[in-house]
Amino acid sequence: MAKEPTLPKELTTLSFEDALKELEAIVQQLERGQVKLDEAITAYERGALLKRHCEQKLAEAKMKVEKIVFSADGSVGSQPTDLQ
Template identity: 40%
Template structure:
């Protein structure tokens, strides 16, 4: 079963990872795992933001040209 994640949930998870890594009390192997997961979450957030930006640009462009979607 795959849960659909939200941007906000993903950012919260990323913030927890960053906090743990900044504390510096994490064993090296665990830190590497956290870092890899953090990079994955960061990439997901970046891609999500890019998609939203593209959608917003389309909405603005369509409203300026008078195009409407159903």
């Protein structure tokens, strides 16, 4: 199984909103089909990394909002975290 490439440092510092904005721009560029093949491949690779970064940011946000709860019967669930 192939190991996923690590995210470049400059990409990990992007906010979710900035990464999503860049990803949307790449998708629009590729959909128009007005880029050379080499540029399209590079853009696609960058887009894949941006997608993964956005997914990680969403997972981090979800963990901050939810709290893992263990029930008396040993089952695991989650409940909203009190953010107040």
